[in-house]
Amino acid sequence: MSMLLEIKGLNTFYGNLHALWDIDISVKEGNIVTLIGSNGAGKSTLLKSISGTVRPRSGEIIFDGRSIIGKPASYIVKEGITLSPEGRQIFPRMSVEENLRMGAYTHKGKDYSSLFDRVFSLFPILKERFGQQAGTLSGGEQQMLAIGRALMSSPRLLMLDEPSLGLSPLLTETIFQLITEIKQQGVTILLIEQNAYMALSVADYSYVLENGRISMEGKGSDLLEDEKVISSYLGGV
Ligand SMILES: Nc1ncnc2c1ncn2[C@@H]1O[C@H](COP(=O)(O)OP(=O)(O)O)[C@@H](O)[C@H]1O
Numbered sequence: 001m002s003m004l005l006e007i008k009g010l011n012t013f014y015g016n017l018h019a020l021w022d023i024d025i026s027v028k029e030g031n032i033v034t035l036i037g038s039n040g041a042g043k044s045t046l047l048k049s050i051s052g053t054v055r056p057r058s059g060e061i062i063f064d065g066r067s068i069i070g071k072p073a074s075y076i077v078k079e080g081i082t083l084s085p086e087g088r089q090i091f092p093r094m095s096v097e098e099n100l101r102m103g104a105y106t107h108k109g110k111d112y113s114s115l116f117d118r119v120f121s122l123f124p125i126l127k128e129r130f131g132q133q134a135g136t137l138s139g140g141e142q143q144m145l146a147i148g149r150a151l152m153s154s155p156r157l158l159m160l161d162e163p164s165l166g167l168s169p170l171l172t173e174t175i176f177q178l179i180t181e182i183k184q185q186g187v188t189i190l191l192i193e194q195n196a197y198m199a200l201s202v203a204d205y206s207y208v209l210e211n212g213r214i215s216m217e218g219k220g221s222d223l224l225e226d227e228k229v230i231s232s233y234l235g236g237v
């Protein structure tokens, strides 16, 4: 399998704050790659640097053999990368249907039915809630909507920023099961999480981000057994 996404020597700043230091990351086509790290480590900044909402200062981001660094966010969506952002950021006063349509803004055709069907097969509850205001959904349903909206652009690479944030352990399990299903449909996934246990469990490959630097990497199953990962990210158990 070839690399769908390759990041080399990426540096991102906010003013004088050096948020990402010489990041090297590769994502193989068809894999789930996860990135774990504490609050403030730079996880969201990495996804924003890839999606084009934050402009990196230097480095390379190669997607499917083409450089996308510095390109506008809308171009990057059209290339096949979609970000489901931290905190979901759904439009609460719009309906579920309208939120989903927003995700398909790069879609050229008029026929949304196959796109909707795919989302409904993963998240049947969204079909029931189709006409309802998104702000009235439960936290778990809003997360499903955020992921569903991201899928509406038919991405090759789906990036998820802390999809389990604020969800119960049971709902977190459900969301992770669905993420595995999305992978089985052929979508490559780059997932950012503070919930290290879940993130490492589903991962084909993982990276640990510490103060803006990659401090460790390996197979998810190997990192789950690593002493340092256990003491720093798995509550020492
Ligand atoms: N828009 C911003 N302006 C200035 N500093 C920011 C901004 N966003 C994030 N930061 C800072 O960059 C660092 C990394 O933040 P972030 O990527 O959000 O971390 P994480 O997602 O791992 O919690 C933190 O020190 C944070 O305070």
Ligand SMILES: [Mg+2]
Pocket: 043, 044, 045, 086
């Ligand atoms: Mg974050």
